[in-house]
Amino acid sequence: MPHPKKKTAQRGIVAAAATALVVGSSFMPALAAPTASESPSAPATANDNVSDTSGSVDTTGLAEAIERDLGETPEEYLAEAKVSAKASDIKTALREAKIDSNVVVKDGVVVVQVGKADLSASKKVIAEVEAAETTVAGEEVVQTSATATAEAAEESVPATSAPTESAKKAEAAKKAEKKSAEPSATKEALESAPVELEAEEVSSIDEVMEELKKTASPEALKELTSVTMDQYGQVIVRAGEADETKGSEASKSASTSSDPELSLTEAVERLEGAKLKLSKDGGPAKMAALEDTYGGMGYATTADGDYSGRFGMCSVGFNAWNEDGKDAVITAGHCTVDGRMKDVNMLEHDGIDAIASLGIHLGTFGFSQFGTAGNGAEVEPPSSENPWTVGTDIAVIDAINPEANLHPGVTKWPAGADEREETINITSAGAGVVGSPACNSGRTTGWQCSEILEEGMFNVYGYDENGQPTDENVRLVWGYTASNPEGDTLLPGDSGGAVVQGTRAIGINSAYGSGVALYTSLADAQETTPVGDYTVKLFISAPKLTVDNGTEVEAGEAITGTVADAPDGTKVNIIVDGKVIDSIIVNDGKFSFTAPEELGEFSFTMQAKNGFDRSATANANVVVIAAPTPTSTPTEEPTVE
Structure with missing residues (x-):
């Protein structure tokens, strides 16, 4: 690496002094109105991911995931969503009519399973839901005949046992073969959302829960994980391994005693007529502790700890130790808005870029530097006698809340799960390598991977005297670039997040623009600033x-x-x-x-x-x-x- 204190600029991708990357932090109003988010740090022209405002459903950024994970086009995905929406409406209407039912979607058809005695009433409810459908393109929606399917269902034999696992696999294989042989379902084909009624004796989840409460012992109920219903109307009771099954005398006495004594297995067996399955898979679901903190998770920041107004949003970089062995966090310097922000509070998310609530208090900003020492801008004009003084974009969070549990790892933002549930352990820290892949973690774009393209110094928008982003106060930062052509590698709110190559900590999310993401070099920042007194927490394997x-x-x-x-x-x-x-x-x-x-x-x-x-x-x-x-x-x- 060139000498870290004084570096002669090779601007590379930044074409001129007036051109600068945009800082990757963001600000938003209080949580009462999270949809009104805005980013004063990003000019309007920097938004690379604008949704269609014509009224259609926005699938920006989803097409790849839909094709990869579902094997469908966005049109097919949205068409199926219409079927699901209709099924949801029918399900709600049946619930309001106090009709026990199981409503599922199979091969583009809304299947309604109800008891034979409820077929007539269900048919009326379905007809009312279909009558309430709006027209499409000025024409009436094609109505399916719930009457014909209901009449056929009335003549059918009541349901027996749920399909076996082999039967389910055979059915799935048949569906897959059918789908491969026929053209893909189109939006037009699915829009009518046909409905079929099936005469099934549906087991009510509420009834099952009530019966279990009556018959199972309190100790057994503590093992309960979930009670759910699948597409076959089968209620699945999930629980951990039960305590030792009661003796035969205790089991017999429980049938006449008012004191429940049965294990879950015995209680489920006594629910005659219900389609039930007991799965022993480890006991009650375990929630990730809100105190557990990993790199890449989001945080909010204010000047005074008051989050009822606007607050900044950034991401945790790497959990660390200070020189006294106390907890600390390394993140981006510009997240402090040149030292104006002080208090830091974790954010809880329902998913990537989806804030659920404020989390625990994390700590307060200590040292920070954005640009040269003291948050300085570049020297103007540079010359051989007065070269650019290159800075960095780094900060530490000190005075960590003792309740916080700072782990030596980074979240990979797993889809459909808490961000704490899939992480990567950090085993070393050092310089990044150009030409090798790197992954970054942040609250806005989640876990993204790209190739490190270059290492060097780059212009980044600074702040004016009011703390507003400006290109009149450009900062020089030493770091790495990675490809970001679609704006999905790094965006506002990702700032401060972790950048890794394998399990090595190499950088901090800093800025974006000109088709690249900029990562602050962690090694450079530690060599040139007091952050060198902090060490990244490392995961040490047990001997x-x-x-x-x-x-x-x-x-x-x-x-x-x-x-x-x-x-x-x-x-x-x-x-x-x-x-x-x-x-x-x-x-x-x-x-x-x-x-x-x-x-x-x-x-x-x-x-x-x-x-x-x-x-x-x-x-x-x-x-x-x-x-x-x-x-x-x-x-x-x-x-x-």
């Missing part, structure tokens, strides 16, 4: 022995082990009765220590450490045996000769 527990080893023999992906300088502590009896340096992921002289079982705990980072502990034991006693071979007695 493992190279032999099984209980293996016999000789007294004084080497006991060996490994630490996967151990950073340089990692040590392993050997702990007995709470005291460290040995500390061994890990070389190339391996370590060894000497077995004690005392014979018998030797139990100990291992923990790897590197700076302030610690691994999980690992308990181990070996059996120490005596080393064999060496024997001497007697020489032959000399003969007379």
